[in-house]
Amino acid sequence: MTIAAGAPPTHNTPADLALGFLTGGVIGASLTVFIGGCIVERAPLIVTGLVLPAVYGLVFFLATLPRRAREAAVVPRTALAVIESLEAVGGETSDVPVRFELSVAPDDAPAFRVEIRQDVNLVELPDYRVRGVVVVEYPPDRPWKTRIVKRPTPQWEERAAVGQVDSVPGPAMKSDPTGGCFGGLLTLLGLLLGAVAVLVLFRADLFDSHEGDSGAPRPSVSSSSSSTSVVTSARGTVTLGPGQSMLDEGELRKAVESLTQGADERQALTVVVQDGLLTVVFSPTGATTAAFDPRSLPYDRVPGLVEEARTTLGVDSPQSWQLTADGVTGSLTLRVMVTGGGGTGMLEADARGKVLRRSGS
Template sequence: MGTTGQGRTGTGEANRPIGKARSAAGGLPAALRLTVLSSVTGAAIAALVVGIILERPPVIGIGGGVLVLLILLAALGGRRGSARGEPPAGRTALARIEDLRATGGETADVPVQFRLTVAPEPEDGRPAYRVKISQSINLVDIPAFRPGGTAVVEYRPDQPWDVRIVTRPAPEWSRRAEAAEIDPAPESTLVSDPDAVEGAWCLLGLVALLAGAALVVLLFRGELFTPDDAPAASKRPSSPSSRTFSTSTTVSGPSSSLLAFGRMRATATELETRVDTAYVTAITIEDHRMAVRGDSALPPGRTVHLQALPYELFPGLVREARTTLGVGDPGSWRIDVTPGAGAGEGPRVRVTVTGEEGTAHLDADATGRVTERDPR
């Protein structure tokens, strides 16, 4: 009895949108996992390299530790994947050869691209559908396959695009193939592997990897891109040419507040160029003004490095001071940065807010962590 594909066309077209929806729903979590893992990997590699360049053991430990953890997770995931049960067994079916084309010929096994109409058995509950596959066929067997002919194939019900032509079928299936007449399935029933977009996945992983690495480099850019001779120059003994200095700059315009992302660091770089040194003794930051002063005769331990401060965290400290210190509707704010009081202590950051109820402030360390509050 012949097997046709036309009688089940409607069912195949109805099933097609469902398959697409499932593929899209399953692809989103995979994309998120790839993005997170790639970005964390890039950040870990960058942290390891930055730590080695800056000779920072804690940074080296964090980067190396995260890399080791990722390797262990990958190894455990591989073991768990290999321990899972075998995929569903392949089903045997007949298929109409719509078209075939050899893509090589240097060896006895020739790669051939097939366009097939697969007609699953009625008990499989699946309509006939089209698929494109590539399979190596021995030169001896190629004459047995021709357009319009019938071949015996194996396919997986859970992955209908995974089809393989059986070149040596069982006698029963050979007889069925000789007697079968399969109608071509419409092009709308063509199925393909939803995960076969390797180029897009690779591009997504590469972008996430570079983004993670760039984030780490951005956090340490002050130290990475400080001229190597700056510390050496600061260690020179004081001489009659030592000087004190102070300068300030004002930004204007309704949307030019120094709380805007990146504005503080850019202004600090401008002031560093003016005074020709990154080491200062005091920094004052207001909404539209930044000022520095210093003494070139002081050693680095009694100064603050302009590019080593976490300017990106200062807007958050200002918001916290405005909302948690009991000063309602504060009209102004100011950040004062001074060197640490003792040896080995980092810079001290004080955020002061002023309103109708009075003045209050909070203190933070060089990492932006609040260490003390003095509410109204």
């Protein structure tokens, strides 16, 4: 291959620009779908955000495998070069990145000028000086990938010690080509378009009032001066304000209805009631697990059950209580646990609030 002296390689080819645009699109799409999936709690979107860059990387690896195999099969050429200039460009370790500008003089090809960046150990840095002759290797078809040989063979080491290399005029080829402003703009454009494409394709999952086809309401938050409600597809919570309790008349019923309004068919796996907090874990649509209608709780019996647990279970100085309702046994069961300085106790009742058994510390 004939190398014109000082002729820089061609960068920013259409293939390079297209690759930069595609890479930006994959990055934008992956980040958008992953973050969106986390926000709306959709596992398929999260998995897509993780798998997409991996698939793209695999396709890129396979697509470039033949080219890299051809490049690896090229036997590098060895030549003498003179250091026109050198400059350390940073580094805080024992290996310092150094920018070299070299005039390379092959034995059987035209000389050329090239600029490279190569790590040099601090101990070896004094061995390199301006107008010093070094041994280099480079692929004949890619001379801008020239590298200084740190441990040349004795024959080439002797040639470098006594040889002289003339400077090559003209611009230097770059070993680290950059995509330029236009390439960077194309990558940014691809990133933005990838994000927009995800928002358009998955708008039903990200923005609609229902998630997919399940009919479950999207996450929503509502608040008032007295309580705050948070509802997602799997869970709903109501937090009361200061000075309020779920044992107040009508408070528990109102809290449950605030989580189930507009969703008459929704069933619950578990309902947990504490003094100022209600948590309802909803049953997935179509699931065959034991579930119940959270509105079927015996609201009027809850304050009495809590008071009975506080006074009859032998717990000294009861400090907190918790009522748990579930249908694991096939029918609705209420369990009231009381905790105090003297231990814990539990009272169990049926769906009508009738006490079935007691256990204390």
